[in-house]
Structure formats: C-alpha cells, structure tokens
Amino acid sequence: MDQKHIRNFCIIAHIDHGKSTLADRMMELTDTVSKRDMEAQLLDSMDIERERGITIKASAVRMFYTAADGEQYMFNLIDTPGHVDFTYEVSRALKACEGAVLVVDATQGIEAQTLANVYLAIDNDLEVLPVINKIDLPSAEPERVMHEIEDVIGLPAEDAPRVSAKTGMNVEEVLAKIVDQVPPPSGDPDGPTKALIFDCLYDNYKGALSYVRVFDGAIRPGMRIRSMATGHEFDVTEVGVFTPQWKTVEELTAGEVGYVAASIKSVEETKVGDTLTDVEHPASEPLPGYMKVNPMVFCGIYPADGSHYGDLMEALEKLKLNDASLSFEKETSAALGYGFRCGFLGLLHMEIITERLEREFDLDLVTTSPSVVYRVKMMSGETIVIDNPASLPDPSEIDYMEEPMVKASIMTPPDFVGPIMELCQNNRGVFEHMDYIEKDRVKILYTLPLNEIIYDFFDSLKSRSKGYASFDYELKDYQKSDLVRLDFLLNGDMCDALSTIVHKDRAYPKGRAVCEKLKDVIPRQQFEIPVQAAIGGKIIARETVKAVRKDVLAKCYGGDISRKKKLLEKQKEGKKRMRQVGTVSVPSDAFMSVLRING
Amino acid sequence: MTGVYVHIPYCVKKCAYCDFCSVPRDASIDQYPDALCREIELSRDRLPYEGPVPSVFFGGGTPTVLPAEALIRVLDTVRRTYDLLPNAEITTECNPGTASYADFVKLRAAGFNRLSLGLQSADDRLLKALGRIHTYEQFLTAYGAARDAGFQNINVDLMHGLPGQTQADYLDTLQKVCDLGPEHISAYALILEGGTPLYTRVREGEVALPDEDAVADMEDAGMAYLKERGYARYEVSNFAKPGRECRHNLIYWNDEPYLGFGVAAHSSARGKGDWLRWSNTESIATYLKKLQRGKLPTAETLHIDKKEEMFEVIMLGLRKVKGIPRQAFLDRFGLSMEKAFPEAWLTVQANGWWADDHARYALTPQGMDHLNTALCYFR
Structure with missing residues (x-):
C-alpha cells in the first residue's frame, strides 16, 4: 500500500484504563473481527496477561478503515507492554509508530507510569492523541481529566474524544482522528531495506519470528537478510501480518508492520531493536537506538x-x-x-x-533470594561485580562495597503521603522532592537502594495506599554502602540458597524474621533443628524447630486400608519434594516463602 | 479363619468429626436388614472363604439404630450360612443414646457377647462440641444396663485432642472410665478429616484444637495412666485387660481374611492367586437394587501383589505392640523382612526402633510414635 494510506500507532494507557477494550472496539468497527468472534481483549493472548490485566509482549494487528473521505486506510496497531520493567521494549515499539493514542480513565486521571510512557512517546516524535475513556461511568470526570492532561502533560485536550470503549460510544471518532492527525510513514520504498525488530515471538510451528516495522525498501520471501547488530544472515521463508490471526502476505513494504519468518536458529541471532537489511543491497547504517538491555x-x-x-x-x-x-x-x-x-x-x-x-x-x-548487582572494591584495588551472594569474597579481602540506587517516583493521593514516606524511610530511602501536581495528586521522589525494593516494596506500597499509589523507578547510580552477607544455618549446615546481601542495619531484624518464618515452614523432623542467622561466623538470631513427637495414624481398620496407604504415599511424595540441606529436609516452597520477608 | 463384618450405615445424627459412611435414617432402613441377609446368603458360594469364623462385628454408622430383632436376624443368617466357632467373639457397636436394657437383653440372649460403646469423652461440653447425641449420664445408664443384661466384655471408645480439651479433662475422662472397669478401651487421637463440619469450624477459626505437643502430651499421659490402671497397650490406640484384646480388630492388624457385608463394607481375602481387597457400593439405593436382582453389591476389586501384600502386612502388623512374629512372616512370604526390605529394615534398625525381641518384628514405643516415617522406608 502507498504510505499515504498507512497509519502506525500504539495505545498508551495505565493498567485497567481500557487499552485492550479500546483495541477490541477498533477491531470490531473496522470489521477486523466480528463481534461474535471477539474473545474479550484479543490482544492479550497469554493467560497471565489476561489474569493480571497487563500486556507483557507487544503484538501488532493490521486493520483496514474506510474514512469519511471514502479512502481506505491501513491501520497497524502496535501493542506495548505497560510496566516499568519493560521500558526498553516499550521504546522499541514506539519507534515503530508515528502516533500514539493516550487513553486516560475519566474516573482516575493520569498515572505515573502512563506519564513516563507519554514522555517516551514525545521523545520519539510521536503524535500523541489523548482519549478520555470510561465516560459512561457515573464517577467519570471528563472535564477534570481533560484539564489534567493539559496541565500535567501540556497536550491540548479540548478536542480529545470522550469515549466508552466498553459500550463503543464515540470510538469511531478516535479512528477518524488517527487518519487526520497521525502522520503517514515517510520511508523510501526503493531504498536499501531497513526493518526494525520491535519484538520476537516463538511459534511452535513457524519457529522464531520477528515483528518488524519496515522503514525503507521491502522484505519478501526468498530474500536473504542480515541482522545489522549481529551480522547473522538468514533466508526469509515467510512474511505476514496479524489480523489478528496469522495471515501471510507477498511482501512487507516501506511503512508496513508485520512478521518475518526466516531460518533463524538461535535466539541470540536477532534481538529487539536490531535492524534487518537486504544482503544484496544492504543499508549502510542501522536504525538508531539498539541497546543491549542489562538485567537489574x-x-x-x-x-x-x-x-x-x-x-x-x-x-x-x-x-x-x-x-x-x-x-x-x-x-x-x-x-x-x-x-x-x-x-x-x-x-x-x-x-x-x-x-x-x-x-x-x-x-x-x-x-532463591533475589539479588541486585553489587560492586565490590577489593583490598587489592581490583573491582569485581557480583549478582550472587554466594560469590561474595571473604570480608577481610573487601575494602568496601557499592550498591545500585534508584530514583523512585511515586504518585499518590495526598491522604497516603505519610504512610508512603514512612515506608520509603524504612527502606533506607532518602527523600528528594515532593510536588502537588494537582490538589488530589502528589508526586514524591525518593532515592532508594534497589535491593530494598526487590522484595515486597511494591506490595507494601499498594497496601499502604489502598491500591492508589503507583510507582516507577530508574537506575540512578552506585553508592558506597555498609553491606554484609546474611547466612542461614539449619542444624549447623549453611544453606547457600538462603544467603542474601543486606545493609548492616537491616541484618538483625531480617535475620530474626527469616528464622521465625523458617521455623514455621520447615516441618518437624525426628530431631530438633536449630535455625540460625549468621554474619560471617557470628550467630545473630536463633529459632528451634522442635522434634516431631507423634507421626502415626491413630486409627486403621479394614475399611480404610487403601486410604491409609494413600496417606502414606502422600507423605512419602512430600518427602521426595524436599531438599536436603545437610541433615535437614526443607520443602521447596520454604525457599519461596522466606523471600517475602522484609525484616 | 475368616472374620465377618456387618455395616449398618444409619445414624440418628452424624457427628461433627465423622467422615465414615453414615446417613440419616430414612425409608430404606426397613428394607436394609433383609438386603443384608440376602447378601450374606448369596455370598456363601461366590466369595473366597476359609472357615471357620472366629469373630462377627457389627459396625456403623450406628448398628443399634436398627431394632434388636433386625440385628439378631442378620446374626442368625451369618450363623446359618457360615460356620461360627462356638466361642466366637460377636460384637456390636452401640451409641449410648440408642439402646435400652430390653434391647441389650435380647442381643445378649441371641449370642452377642461383646459391646463397643462410643463415649469419646465424659465431659458433656466436649460431647456437644463433637455433635454427639448423648450425655455422659446417658452413657452411664447404657453401660449399667449392658452390664445388667449380662455383657461381660465391653469396650469404651474415647478420643483426645478435642476442641478446647486439656490434659486434665482427658485424664478425668480416663479416670471415670477406668473406675467403671470395662474390659477394653480404645483411645484415639482426633483426626481432623476434610469435608467434616468440625474441619470447617476449625478452618474458620470458630474452634481451636490443642496443638501437636499438647496432643502428644495427652497421649503419653493417657497411656501411662491406663497402664497404671491395668490396661495394657496392644496396638497404637487400643488397650485391654489381660486376654481381652479385640479378636476382630486383630484380624485386620494380622492382615487375615475378612468378609464385609452391607453398604460400603470392605473385604479382604486370598483369591485364586492374588490377595484381593474389594468394597461394596456406597449407595444404599444401588445396594438394595442389586440384591433385589440377586447380584452381589461389589463395586471395586483390587488385586494385591506379593510386594504390596508384604507392605500391608508390615503396615498393619507394626501397629501391634507385639508386632509380627518372624515365623509368621517367613511362612506367609517364604522370606524374612530383612531380605524383602533390606534398606528399610536397616534404617529402622539405625533409628533404634526395633524392639529387642528376635522372635518378632516389633517396634519400640518410640518407633511406634514414628510409625508413618518407618512405613515410608518400606515404600
């Protein structure tokens, strides 16, 4: 299709603000899927996504829309993940679009994470179209939300469509705006091929697939393509689009979005953010922005x-x-x-x-206990990096340690400022700044050690704010910190899977809390089991799992011999699932349950 | 030798902790005794049987919700169909709220010579919490009536680990019962079974059960007390005056054959090759229908291979204080336990759980406390 009739866009929305529902309505209005076939929230295809109401993997759907002028337009809706952990994926998905539909819940207003993604979209030169959703709800305040969009983001929102994605009201207006306001792609259809990989997918039948946005040139089956980041070359076996079912097409041309199947063997061969080009007429420069993401x-x-x-x-x-x-x-x-x-x-x-x-x-x-990446300055002057408490060198060889700090931004109604600040303070947070964005919305900035927020910070935040606060963070820097390794011993034997690196001031409460928890989750055994927390060789907390007194079925008669055998079978199975730490049997879930402690 | 068990599934009211096969009395209760007699008669030529019969046991439910005449008719049918030993042990379970002196006289005259009375506790508060239909006073009346009617072999069922029960409460019950002097006492720790009203109440936090240690303390204190009062422990939860061990239960723990009649009854006997374990339908309607058509109400038959049979002999036999005679094991399986389960035998040995008696495989009291753990070694 000629590029003038193509519109590539994504939808930015906070969890539950109606992104998937709006996408569903668009697909219905464009006859992409019939109402009858509509499985609620089609784009979120993974069970987990559906259950948690979030989108994890980006995907793209092609639809055709006939506008008021009678012309037909190709819409490529690119779905983006909605969580802080996936910022890089979001940025690649945004790169594939010219426009973004910003969905704001008329009953809630803008959330912190949405804001971050809107700025990301603006940074990528996307045309942002605000849409106010859920106006059918009695508690909707479209006027207030409109002003919020204008005040907080600085986008004109006077003409923003006010819709109900649920009922379909005014959704047509959104489609018209996309045609009018989102710029068409402007690549060179005859230039050397450049296609951005913005997502990868593994299909059991087709193998590794890349979702691409073609900027220049075209990709068609039979072509030999090269990954510009890794240098690997592949033969294209199939190209296609999602409608949202798989549909093969003859080619993907400049401005289009779709998937590429090729003889891709290893996952390492193509990565999100990479550029694909034609081996025969290669592009000289890849598309900008490829980055190797570092796990935190x-x-x-x-x-x-x-x-x-x-x-x-x-x-x-x-x-x-x-x-x-x-x-x-x-x-x-x-x-x-x-x-x-x-x-x-x-x-x-x-x-x-x-x-x-x-x-x-x-x-x-x-x-095992999650860990962040620590920098360890050795007495020898050398710096080592560790992500596993077990690999921490002997304390006598360590000069000092550094831990990663994050800049956390929390948005909350003012009522919860006190409890939230207390939570941050308890987690070694350093207060930076507080802003009343509006009268019922406060933004709090804290510097927090990453290792304090990787356990249950988010859950605590939600419970202290009755679910209203949202949280976003980015890595700031490394800071020198008084860290120790906290070990746990069961009947005198160290259990490496439980070791964790903590700030010295947090070691005692954490050690005590974990020992108490272990006492509850380790079943009684034939002997008494001391459960100890230790720093270096020094024991700082102790609990005891008492020996089992009676392990016998009180009653066993003719009628229930089979049942009693099943009970023994279960007991035996349970033992098999236990891990042996020295002399002590520890159930697998014990390791998990102690993670949930923030002592 | 083959034992006979007869199941009467009816109860006046189901107890809060019970997950046995028991139902309220309904219209089927009138047809049930005839169906039982029919089943017993039909079974004679169709089920594996090696006579004679040393024991007949009527259990439930509550057998005594049936009129004494009905129980007697069933017993007479057993007697007519199978060859009972002259001195056979003939027991019926009895809820103290369901039998009168007149009934006991009739039962005794018909040949019942052992009574198993479900008391559970002498504390009315606890009886109520368990959903029992009787008081301690009613139990005393029933007990006296049974003695007066000539029952010289009586068992009393007791439980510990009850909601809110203390060790003092339990010892008080034991003392009251020992003072009465029954020949046999069963003293069970309460098992909280899923799906029972008590289970729900505990889960909802309405009632609290004593913790593991408190129950173990009760049990130990109770065993010591019973010993002092002349009741010897001969199985995990069973105590008797000398020579008064329950012959019927020993059939189970010796893994000897028994035939079970009635709805949901289980049987166990050697078939043509394998050892067999089978059970009757759990539906009263199906039970009655099948027998009307002249069919046995068997629902499921399990074939037990040698290895499994060995395990069952160990699982049941080690419940007894005297354990399993070495010679009996050798005779039955042609090899010793050490040979059949060398690792398990050695592990029990290493734990110090084998009693010091080379003629038997028996556990020490400590070993019996950990019987499940020990049995897992044999799986």
Missing part, C-alpha cells in the same frame, strides 16, 4: 525435582525466544543442586517468568 535483578531458579533440570533449561531457552531481556546461565547450589542464575529487568519481570515457567511448562520451581 538476579535470582537462582532450580527445579523442585532435580531430575527436571533438562526440562527447565529447555523451557528457559523457549522463553528466551520470546523475551530477549531474559538472561540465564548454569549455576549450582549445595542445597538445590543444578539450576540457573537468571537475570531480569525487574521484579515483575522475574515474577512473570517464574509464573510462565510453572504454568506453561508445568515445572515446579525453587527460586
């Missing part, structure tokens, strides 16, 4: 049953196909055996990956 949070992931190590590796490799930001390497633990050290963009990313491993690959996992 690390943890060990182990199979609950050691014999599933191979399955776990296979599952991680498959996930990696879809998620270039996941990193992993082999690791061994005395307590947990063979597993992987995995790196994530953030906490949510970590939770999503472990959940997908368990759900989509049917694995039982043990996850």
Whole structure:
C-alpha cells in the first residue's frame, strides 16, 4: 500500500484504563473481527496477561478503515507492554509508530507510569492523541481529566474524544482522528531495506519470528537478510501480518508492520531493536537506538525435582525466544543442586517468568533470594561485580562495597503521603522532592537502594495506599554502602540458597524474621533443628524447630486400608519434594516463602 | 479363619468429626436388614472363604439404630450360612443414646457377647462440641444396663485432642472410665478429616484444637495412666485387660481374611492367586437394587501383589505392640523382612526402633510414635 494510506500507532494507557477494550472496539468497527468472534481483549493472548490485566509482549494487528473521505486506510496497531520493567521494549515499539493514542480513565486521571510512557512517546516524535475513556461511568470526570492532561502533560485536550470503549460510544471518532492527525510513514520504498525488530515471538510451528516495522525498501520471501547488530544472515521463508490471526502476505513494504519468518536458529541471532537489511543491497547504517538491555535483578531458579533440570533449561531457552531481556546461565547450589542464575529487568519481570515457567511448562520451581548487582572494591584495588551472594569474597579481602540506587517516583493521593514516606524511610530511602501536581495528586521522589525494593516494596506500597499509589523507578547510580552477607544455618549446615546481601542495619531484624518464618515452614523432623542467622561466623538470631513427637495414624481398620496407604504415599511424595540441606529436609516452597520477608 | 463384618450405615445424627459412611435414617432402613441377609446368603458360594469364623462385628454408622430383632436376624443368617466357632467373639457397636436394657437383653440372649460403646469423652461440653447425641449420664445408664443384661466384655471408645480439651479433662475422662472397669478401651487421637463440619469450624477459626505437643502430651499421659490402671497397650490406640484384646480388630492388624457385608463394607481375602481387597457400593439405593436382582453389591476389586501384600502386612502388623512374629512372616512370604526390605529394615534398625525381641518384628514405643516415617522406608 502507498504510505499515504498507512497509519502506525500504539495505545498508551495505565493498567485497567481500557487499552485492550479500546483495541477490541477498533477491531470490531473496522470489521477486523466480528463481534461474535471477539474473545474479550484479543490482544492479550497469554493467560497471565489476561489474569493480571497487563500486556507483557507487544503484538501488532493490521486493520483496514474506510474514512469519511471514502479512502481506505491501513491501520497497524502496535501493542506495548505497560510496566516499568519493560521500558526498553516499550521504546522499541514506539519507534515503530508515528502516533500514539493516550487513553486516560475519566474516573482516575493520569498515572505515573502512563506519564513516563507519554514522555517516551514525545521523545520519539510521536503524535500523541489523548482519549478520555470510561465516560459512561457515573464517577467519570471528563472535564477534570481533560484539564489534567493539559496541565500535567501540556497536550491540548479540548478536542480529545470522550469515549466508552466498553459500550463503543464515540470510538469511531478516535479512528477518524488517527487518519487526520497521525502522520503517514515517510520511508523510501526503493531504498536499501531497513526493518526494525520491535519484538520476537516463538511459534511452535513457524519457529522464531520477528515483528518488524519496515522503514525503507521491502522484505519478501526468498530474500536473504542480515541482522545489522549481529551480522547473522538468514533466508526469509515467510512474511505476514496479524489480523489478528496469522495471515501471510507477498511482501512487507516501506511503512508496513508485520512478521518475518526466516531460518533463524538461535535466539541470540536477532534481538529487539536490531535492524534487518537486504544482503544484496544492504543499508549502510542501522536504525538508531539498539541497546543491549542489562538485567537489574538476579535470582537462582532450580527445579523442585532435580531430575527436571533438562526440562527447565529447555523451557528457559523457549522463553528466551520470546523475551530477549531474559538472561540465564548454569549455576549450582549445595542445597538445590543444578539450576540457573537468571537475570531480569525487574521484579515483575522475574515474577512473570517464574509464573510462565510453572504454568506453561508445568515445572515446579525453587527460586532463591533475589539479588541486585553489587560492586565490590577489593583490598587489592581490583573491582569485581557480583549478582550472587554466594560469590561474595571473604570480608577481610573487601575494602568496601557499592550498591545500585534508584530514583523512585511515586504518585499518590495526598491522604497516603505519610504512610508512603514512612515506608520509603524504612527502606533506607532518602527523600528528594515532593510536588502537588494537582490538589488530589502528589508526586514524591525518593532515592532508594534497589535491593530494598526487590522484595515486597511494591506490595507494601499498594497496601499502604489502598491500591492508589503507583510507582516507577530508574537506575540512578552506585553508592558506597555498609553491606554484609546474611547466612542461614539449619542444624549447623549453611544453606547457600538462603544467603542474601543486606545493609548492616537491616541484618538483625531480617535475620530474626527469616528464622521465625523458617521455623514455621520447615516441618518437624525426628530431631530438633536449630535455625540460625549468621554474619560471617557470628550467630545473630536463633529459632528451634522442635522434634516431631507423634507421626502415626491413630486409627486403621479394614475399611480404610487403601486410604491409609494413600496417606502414606502422600507423605512419602512430600518427602521426595524436599531438599536436603545437610541433615535437614526443607520443602521447596520454604525457599519461596522466606523471600517475602522484609525484616 | 475368616472374620465377618456387618455395616449398618444409619445414624440418628452424624457427628461433627465423622467422615465414615453414615446417613440419616430414612425409608430404606426397613428394607436394609433383609438386603443384608440376602447378601450374606448369596455370598456363601461366590466369595473366597476359609472357615471357620472366629469373630462377627457389627459396625456403623450406628448398628443399634436398627431394632434388636433386625440385628439378631442378620446374626442368625451369618450363623446359618457360615460356620461360627462356638466361642466366637460377636460384637456390636452401640451409641449410648440408642439402646435400652430390653434391647441389650435380647442381643445378649441371641449370642452377642461383646459391646463397643462410643463415649469419646465424659465431659458433656466436649460431647456437644463433637455433635454427639448423648450425655455422659446417658452413657452411664447404657453401660449399667449392658452390664445388667449380662455383657461381660465391653469396650469404651474415647478420643483426645478435642476442641478446647486439656490434659486434665482427658485424664478425668480416663479416670471415670477406668473406675467403671470395662474390659477394653480404645483411645484415639482426633483426626481432623476434610469435608467434616468440625474441619470447617476449625478452618474458620470458630474452634481451636490443642496443638501437636499438647496432643502428644495427652497421649503419653493417657497411656501411662491406663497402664497404671491395668490396661495394657496392644496396638497404637487400643488397650485391654489381660486376654481381652479385640479378636476382630486383630484380624485386620494380622492382615487375615475378612468378609464385609452391607453398604460400603470392605473385604479382604486370598483369591485364586492374588490377595484381593474389594468394597461394596456406597449407595444404599444401588445396594438394595442389586440384591433385589440377586447380584452381589461389589463395586471395586483390587488385586494385591506379593510386594504390596508384604507392605500391608508390615503396615498393619507394626501397629501391634507385639508386632509380627518372624515365623509368621517367613511362612506367609517364604522370606524374612530383612531380605524383602533390606534398606528399610536397616534404617529402622539405625533409628533404634526395633524392639529387642528376635522372635518378632516389633517396634519400640518410640518407633511406634514414628510409625508413618518407618512405613515410608518400606515404600
């Protein structure tokens, strides 16, 4: 299609503000999918996305819209992830668009994360079209929200369509605005091919697929293409679009969005942000902005049953196909055996990956305490970087340590400022600034150590603000800090999977809290088990798991012999799922439950 | 030798902790005794049977919700169909709220010679919490009536670990019962079964059960007290005056054959090759219908292979203080336990749980406290 009739855009919205519903209505209005076939919120295809109401993976849908002037337009709607951990993915998806529809909930107003993405869109020269949603709700305040958009973002919002994505009211108006206001693409259709990979997907039948936005030239089957970041070359086997079902097309030309299937063997060969070009007529420069993303949070992931190590590796490799930001390497633990050290963009990313491993690959996992990346200045003058408490050198060899700090920005109604500041203070936060954005919206800025927010900071924030506060952070710098490694011993044997690096002032409360928790989650065994927290060789907290007194079925008669056998079977199975730490059997979920402590 | 069990599924009211097969009395109760007699008669040529019968046990539910005449008719059918030993133990369970002196006289005259009375606790507050239909006073009346009617072999069922129960409460019950002097006492720790009203109440936090340690303390104190009063422990939860061990229950724990009649009843006997374990339908309607058509109400039959049979012998036999005679194990399986389960045997040995008696495989009291752990070694 000629580029004048193409519109590439994304939708920016906070969780629950109606992004997916609006996308659904657009697909209905353009007859892309019939109402009858509409599975609610089509774009969010993964179960987890649907359950959590968030979009994890970007995807793109092509629709055709006949405007008032009678001309037909090709719309490519590019879906973007909505969470802080996926900023890089969002930025690549934005790069593929010329416009962004900003959806704001008329009952809620603008949220912190939305703001961050709007600025990202503006930085990428996107035309931003505000839309006020949920005007059908009795508590809607479209006027107030309109002013908020103008005051906070500085976008004119007087003419912003006021819609109800749920009922479909005024959604047509949004489509018309997209034609009028989003600029068409302006690449060179005859120039050397340049296509931006903005997402990857692994399909069981087609293999590794790249979602691309073609800027110049075209991509068609039979072509030999090269990844400009890695230098790898592939033969294109198929190109197509999502409607939102797979649909193969003859070619993807300048300005179009779609997927490319090629003889791509390894995930490392194409990455989000990479540029594909034609081997015969290569572009001289790649598209700007490719970046290798660095994981911020690390943890060990182990199979609950050691014999599933191979399955776990296979599952991680498959996930990696879809998620270039996941990193992993082999690791061994005395307590947990063979597993992987995995790196994530953030906490949510970590939770999503472990959940997908368990759900989509049917694995039982043990996850070790998450860690950030520390810099260790050695007495020798050397600097080492560690992401695993187990690799911390002997304290006598360490001059000092540095930990990553983040700039956290929290948006909240004023009522919760007190409890939120207390929370930040408790997590070693340093207050920076507070801004009344409007009378019922406050922005609080804190500098916080990343290692304080990787446990349950977000959950605490939500509970202290009755769910109203939102939270966003970016890495600021590394600061010198008084850090120690906190170890845990079970019946005298150290359990490496529980070791964690904490600030010295936090070691005592944390040690006590974890010992108390361990006392509850470790089942009684035939002998008494001391549970100890230690720094270096020094014990700082102790609890005791008492020995089991009676482990016997009170009653066993003719009628229930089979049942009693099943009970024993279960007991035996339960024992199998336990990990042996020295002499002590520890249930796999014990490792998980102690992570949820912020002592 | 083959034991006979007869299941009467009806109760006046189901207790809060009970997950056995028991239902309210309904119209089917009138047809049930005839169906039982029919099943017993039909079974004679169709089920594996090695006579004679040393024990008949009527359990439930509550057998005594049926008129004494009905129970007697069923017992007579067993007697007519199978060859009972002259001195066979013939027991019926009885809820103290359901039987009168007149009933006891009739039962005794018909040949019932053992009574198992469900008391559970001498504390009316606890009885109420358990949803029992009787008071301690009513139990005393029933107990006296049974003695007067000539029952010289009586068991009293008790429980500990009850909601709000203290060790003092439990010892008080034991003392009251020992003072009465029954021949046999069963003393069970309450098992909280999923799906029961008590389970829901505990989960909802309406009632609290004593913790693990408190229950273990009660149990230990109770065992010491019973010993002092002349009741010897012979199984995990069972105590008897000398020579008064329950013969019927020993059939189960010795993994000897028994035939179960009635809805949801289980049976166990050697078939043509394998050991078999089968169960009757749990639906009263199906039970009655099948027997009307002259069919046995068997729902499911399990074939137990040698290895499994060995495990069952161990699982049941180690419940007894005297354990399993070495020779009996050798005779039944042609090899010793050490040979059949070398690792498990050695682990129990290493834990110091084998009693010092080379003629038997028996556990020390400490080993019996950890019976489940020990049995897991054998799986």
